[in-house]
Amino acid sequence: MNAPESLIRRLLASTLATATALVAVILLLAAGGFYFFELRHTPDRTLFDALWWAMVTLSTVGYGDIVPVTVPGRLIGMCIMGTGIGIMAALTGNLASALIERRNRKRQGLALVKTSGHCLVLGYSAHAPGLIKALAAAAPPSRGPAVVLVAQITPEAFAEAAADLGLGDRLEFCRGNPAQETVLGRASPATARAAYILSQDGLTPEEADQQTLVAALTFRGLAPKVQLYAEALLETNRKHLSRAGVDVTLIRGDLAERALGTMGEHPALWQFLERLLGSPGGRAMAARPLSREEHGLRWSELVARTMAEGGRLPVAVFRLKRDITIKELLDADSALDQFILELFAAYGQEGRLGSQGPTVVVNPGDAVDLAGFDGLILLGADAPPVPETPAAKGPDPARAPHAGGGRT
Numbered sequence: 001m002n003a004p005e006s007l008i009r010r011l012l013a014s015t016l017a018t019a020t021a022l023v024a025v026i027l028l029l030a031a032g033g034f035y036f037f038e039l040r041h042t043p044d045r046t047l048f049d050a051l052w053w054a055m056v057t058l059s060t061v062g063y064g065d066i067v068p069v070t071v072p073g074r075l076i077g078m079c080i081m082g083t084g085i086g087i088m089a090a091l092t093g094n095l096a097s098a099l100i101e102r103r104n105r106k107r108q109g110l111a112l113v114k115t116s117g118h119c120l121v122l123g124y125s126a127h128a129p130g131l132i133k134a135l136a137a138a139a140p141p142s143r144g145p146a147v148v149l150v151a152q153i154t155p156e157a158f159a160e161a162a163a164d165l166g167l168g169d170r171l172e173f174c175r176g177n178p179a180q181e182t183v184l185g186r187a188s189p190a191t192a193r194a195a196y197i198l199s200q201d202g203l204t205p206e207e208a209d210q211q212t213l214v215a216a217l218t219f220r221g222l223a224p225k226v227q228l229y230a231e232a233l234l235e236t237n238r239k240h241l242s243r244a245g246v247d248v249t250l251i252r253g254d255l256a257e258r259a260l261g262t263m264g265e266h267p268a269l270w271q272f273l274e275r276l277l278g279s280p281g282g283r284a285m286a287a288r289p290l291s292r293e294e295h296g297l298r299w300s301e302l303v304a305r306t307m308a309e310g311g312r313l314p315v316a317v318f319r320l321k322r323d324i325t326i327k328e329l330l331d332a333d334s335a336l337d338q339f340i341l342e343l344f345a346a347y348g349q350e351g352r353l354g355s356q357g358p359t360v361v362v363n364p365g366d367a368v369d370l371a372g373f374d375g376l377i378l379l380g381a382d383a384p385p386v387p388e389t390p391a392a393k394g395p396d397p398a399r400a401p402h403a404g405g406g407r408t
Contacts, residue, residue, distance in 0.1 A: 019091045023058070026087065029082045031056035037072040058084040078153035108155050109175025115144030116191035122215050123198040124151035127231075129161055131196060134322040136167050145172040148187045152177055161324075183220065189223040197230040199252060205233035213237070213244055220245035274378075286319070289375045298366040312378040319359040322372045336394075 028051075035050035053066040058080050068074045105111040119135045121128060139146035147170065149158070158173045165171065176183030178197070189195065197215050199208040209232050216230055230246040232238060241249045248318050263270040275284045294302055303314050360377070361368065 008324040014224065019087065019094050023087055023091055025080065026080060026083065027054050027058060030058070030076055033076045034068065034073055037076070038068055054080060057081055059088055060084050071084055090196070106172075106371055107159075109158065109173040110186075112186045113145065113148050113172045113174060113188055115142075115148070115172075115188055117142055117193050118145055118188070118191075119147050119151045120189060120192050120195035120219075121147060121198065122151070122184070122219065123197060123200050123211075124149065125198045125201045129165060131198070132167070133165055135196075136165075136170050139170075145169040148172045148174060148192075150174045150178040150184060150187050151178070179211060179218050179301050182217055184218055184222060189219055189226065190360075192223060192226050194229065195219055195223070197228070197246075199233050201232045209237040209241075213240055216241055216244040216246050266403055275388050284381050285315075285377060286378050286380060287375055287377050290317070290370065292375060294376070295371045296375075297370060299364050299368065299370065300366055302370065306376075306378065313379050314376050314378050316360050316362040316377040317368075317370060317373040318361070318375050318377060319372065 023040050031047065031051040031054040034053055035045075039045035039047075039050055049066060056063050056066075057077055060081070068077050071197060093131060117140070119139065121132055121135070127148070128151070132149065133226050136146045147167070149171065151158075151173075153161075153175070155173075155175065158175075162171055162173070172187075174183060174187045176186075178184050197212050197219070200211050203211065212230050212232060216228060219226075219228060224245070228246050229248045229250070231250050231252055232241060233252055235251055235254075238249045238251065259270060262273060278284055294305075297305070301313075306312060306314050361373070364370075
């Protein structure tokens with residue numbers, strides 16, 4: 001079936017499209033007939049005036065600025081007046097039905113979400129509400145939704161979760177399996193800012209990670225350049241998710257175990273981590289890109305300049321994800337390596353081997369060339385602790401007077 005025939009069949013199958021087409025045909029025929037019988041001999045009247053009269057008469061508005069005076073013209077007016085009420089009522093009813101159906105599809109999670117710069121949450125678990133709330137709080141203001149959830153939950157469950165989160169129009173919903181291309185495609189993945197895959201509850205670790213892997217492959221097929229983060233249950237599946245295009249894989253419980261281990265070393269270390277993580281908009285750490293001038297500085301110079309300008313302390317540099325080509329791994333001075341490069345060029349191949357990164361180096365020192373990094377991680381000034389008053393703190397035994405009341 002060719003494209004025009006398919007389009008005609010779709011239009012005929014739509015009641016709204018059929019009613020709209022019928023109104024357009026009646027308007028054109030009535031305008032042409034009215035102009036021929038009434039206005040063609042009037043110099044200051046045009047075909048648009050005839051179309052205006054037909055539209056006013058068909059809609060039963062009847063301004064009376066143009067009236068037919070000939071018998072054929074009046075007959076045309078009688079015809080479209082008789083059919084106008086029914087046709088316009090049918091058109092209005094179908095339009096209202098289409099709007100209601102669209103709203104119902106949106107409520108059911110079956111409508112297409114047309115937006116950009118949003119975050120995708122693929123899958124639903126006990127951690128989903130907290131993640132959605134954090135992403136919405138950190139998202140910049142935009143006209144469209146900040147977060148789109150793609151999950152196999154009922155519309156009632158989503159409505160309940162959305163009411164608890166209180167995000168309103170900043171949260172949208174696409175119902176279905178995020179591993180299916182038709183479902184994920186409704187969430188505009190190619191224009192998203194980032195995507196997060198959550199492990200599904202109620203499955204074995206192997207089954208949950210398999211679902212995550214399929215979702216990652218599906219997402220990468222639709223959005224090859226969007227940042228993708230995934231949650232896994234088994235450490236052994238981290239490499240498989242990386243090969244599927246996941247930029248960062250988090251093993252569930254891994255950070256909690258590390259935090260508990262840190263607390264075992266010293267309780268203050270956990271307090272430090274807690275201040276770093278903080279909450280959206282209140283974290284003690286931030287990231288920004290390196291400027292062209294900063295690429296030429298040494299680490300000590302960059303730290304001094306940044307502290308002098310804003311009071312934030314640089315602690316690390318990072319390199320974003322980038323593609324690796326075979327040209328970067330071969331030596332151009334080697335005859336064998338040069339021959340390999342010529343073979344790739346002869347066959348029109350770029351020699352792309354995969355991706356590397358992101359990479360973070362903490363306190364790199366002056367020996368590291370900052371030109372190879374993309375951004376900077378900084379620590380902001382934290383609020384100082386409230387000092388305790390002497391009354392609340394109590395007397396210091398080291399400074400308390402002796403029993404005799406005198407000074408020794």
